[in-house]
Amino acid sequence: MSTKTDTAYDxxxxxxxxxxxxxxxxxxxxxYGVGQDVRWAIAGRSESKLNTLKQDLGKxxxxxxxxxxxxxxxxALKAMCDQTRVxxxxxxxxxxxxxxxxxxxxxxxxxxxxxxxxxxxxxxMVETYEDKAKETGAxxxxxxxxxxIPSDMGVWFLQEKAEETFGTPCQDVRMRVKVAKGEFSGGTxxxxxxxxxxxxxxxKLRKELANPFSICPPEHRSKTRQPSLKGAEFDRDFGVWxxxxxxxxxxxxxxxxxxxxxxxxxxxEFTYDEAxxxxxGTKGRLAAYGITGALGGFFTASAFxxxxxxxxxxxxxxxxxxxxxxxxxxxxxxxxxxxxxxGKTIKTKVTGDRDPGYGSTxxxxxxxxxxxxxDVDGDKQGGFWTPSSLLNxxxxxxxxxxxxxxxxxxxxx
Numbered sequence: 001m002s003t004k005t006d007t008a009y010d011x012x013x014x015x016x017x018x019x020x021x022x023x024x025x026x027x028x029x030x031x032y033g034v035g036q037d038v039r040w041a042i043a044g045r046s047e048s049k050l051n052t053l054k055q056d057l058g059k060x061x062x063x064x065x066x067x068x069x070x071x072x073x074x075x076a077l078k079a080m081c082d083q084t085r086v087x088x089x090x091x092x093x094x095x096x097x098x099x100x101x102x103x104x105x106x107x108x109x110x111x112x113x114x115x116x117x118x119x120x121x122x123x124x125m126v127e128t129y130e131d132k133a134k135e136t137g138a139x140x141x142x143x144x145x146x147x148x149i150p151s152d153m154g155v156w157f158l159q160e161k162a163e164e165t166f167g168t169p170c171q172d173v174r175m176r177v178k179v180a181k182g183e184f185s186g187g188t189x190x191x192x193x194x195x196x197x198x199x200x201x202x203x204k205l206r207k208e209l210a211n212p213f214s215i216c217p218p219e220h221r222s223k224t225r226q227p228s229l230k231g232a233e234f235d236r237d238f239g240v241w242x243x244x245x246x247x248x249x250x251x252x253x254x255x256x257x258x259x260x261x262x263x264x265x266x267x268x269e270f271t272y273d274e275a276x277x278x279x280x281g282t283k284g285r286l287a288a289y290g291i292t293g294a295l296g297g298f299f300t301a302s303a304f305x306x307x308x309x310x311x312x313x314x315x316x317x318x319x320x321x322x323x324x325x326x327x328x329x330x331x332x333x334x335x336x337x338x339x340x341x342x343g344k345t346i347k348t349k350v351t352g353d354r355d356p357g358y359g360s361t362x363x364x365x366x367x368x369x370x371x372x373x374x375d376v377d378g379d380k381q382g383g384f385w386t387p388s389s390l391l392n393x394x395x396x397x398x399x400x401x402x403x404x405x406x407x408x409x410x411x412x413x
Contacts, residue, residue: 004109004137009039009084010373012067014101015091016042017049019321020115020145022056023362024090029057031366031402034064038370041065043080071097074104081110088369089114095121095198102129102140109136109382113368115145115361117250120198120208123215126384137382141390143254144368145361146352149387150334150405151175151251151274152258153396154350156388157407158338159266162346165412170338170346171267173255174227175274176238177245182322182330182355212272213260215253220260226252227273232288237337240277241284243291248274254386261389267341277335321358330355335410346412353404363403371395 013028015021025042032038042064044050050066057064067083069076071091081087081104091097094116105112106129116122122142133140143152159169208214212226233242245251252272259266278287322330334350352360368387375394387395399405 004085004111007083007085009041009065011038011040011086011088011369012043012080012084013040013369014043014069014080014087014089015071017044017046017053018090020358020362020365021090022053023327023358024088024366025053026057027362027366029061029064032370034061038373041067041084043067043069045070072100074100077101077104078108081105081108084110086111086113086369086373088112088365090365092116092118094118099125105140106130106133106136106138109138111139111141111372111376113141113144113365113372115147115365116142117145117147117247119214119250119253122253122384123208126215130384133382133384135382139372139376139380139382139390140384141368141372141387142384143250144365144387146332146356146364147247148251148254149364149368149395149399150332150350150352150356151247152254152386152388153399153405154334154336154348154407155255155266155272156258156392157350157396158336158346158348161348161409161412162338162340162344165346166340166344168340168342169266169270171269171341172271173266173336173338174235174237174272175251176235176240176242176335176337177274177276178333178335178349179277180332180356182326182332182357182359209249212252213256215257216260220256220264222269222271224269224271226271229273229275231292232278232285233275234285235275235277238277238335240280241288242275243278243288244295245274245276246295258386258389261386322355327355327359330359332356332360344413347410349406349408349410351406351408360404364399364405367398367403368395371398 013021013025016025028040042050047066047068054061054064067080069080077100087105087110089101095118102112102125154175155173158173162170213221229242229244235242251274255272259270278284278291332352336348338346354360371391371394375391380390
């Protein structure tokens with residue numbers, strides 16, 4: 001449970017009229033209703049847009065409360081936080097708009113979760129506000145969407161099963177995206193372009209983005225070199241060609257932070273990386289090189305003003321994203337292989353029943369918020385957590401029971 005009591009709401013969805021915010025509110029309405037076991041409200045800067053959202057949601061939302069607050073107005077944010085135990089934020093890019101709310105939650109002892117994948121911003125928030133969050137009891141949990149719940153909880157699940165089966169965790173874990181059917185939205189593209197722009201102007205940031213332990217506590221480091229796929233490569237564990245996975249840069253850091261926050265439960269020399277499967281043979285090899293080139297071209301073009309406008313012309317704008325039908329038809333299948341120090345192997349998979357970035361993210365974010373409001377052990381103090389280190393088994397139960405995720409052991413040897 002949250003450390004706050006006697007609030008009007010359990011959860012406030014901030015940025016409810018954003019693309020993901022609308023998916024999230026629809027999910028909460030369908031799953032939990034209004035004014036029932038979960039008391040929740042919607043918030044944002046435009047009262048008229050919030051009321052339009054209520055109309056679009058249809059029957060059963062007449063009593064859904066509306067709170068007006070702008071992302072840059074700290075007095076309004078404080079008034080919002082004073083009314084709730086948990087805030088779920090969908091207002092990004094977070095590096096541009098997210099700090100005032102994190103600051104306010106840390107100061108008021110309000111639990112918080114979001115779906116950011118902006119590692120440089122997360123590091124700044126931890127350094128700036130963790131002491132205050134520990135003082136007030138605020139639990140801050142970033143990365144509660146496709147980046148990084150399937151990866152973070154996928155590794156948690158694999159390690160649970162490794163400890164049950166082998167009596168020890170796996171020292172090395174690799175995640176491979178077997179398939180992911182879905183589209184990028186404008187918000188995700190804007191966040192990625194902002195990271196590229198910041199990195200181009202800041203050599204220190206470029207160095208930080210190359211550090212797999214960048215959001216870990218300073219004392220948590222490894223002497224073992226971390227794997228990091230930079231180009232096309234053949235994977236002998238799965239017998240397929242690989243290409244870099246665009247979300248791997250944030251997911252790997254979240255998994256390492258989870259290990260650190262669990263007192264190096266996976267081992268002090270734990271290694272982890274992620275990549276995309278592109279197939280077998282010549283076709284898979286060519287696809288791997290093609291994806292590698294396309295990703296490099298996108299980030300290079302996004303980094304510099306003369307070419308950035310070309311990218312902006314052809315990518316979705318913030319607020320745009322896949323249709324409801326496309327969200328429903330999307331899915332993903334992630335494969336994990338873990339190896340213990342003495343050579344034992346376990347393979348697992350994680351699947352989701354909607355497109356990863358939106359349909360599934362909306363459900364995962366909703367369940368993370370509900371779990372944050374109702375499931376957290378009282379001994380979990382304030383501070384900056386990850387999904388698996390704070391919510392672990394309770395979130396796992398919610399994801400599998402309500403959010404359309406499956407976790408499965410494929411084989412052990």
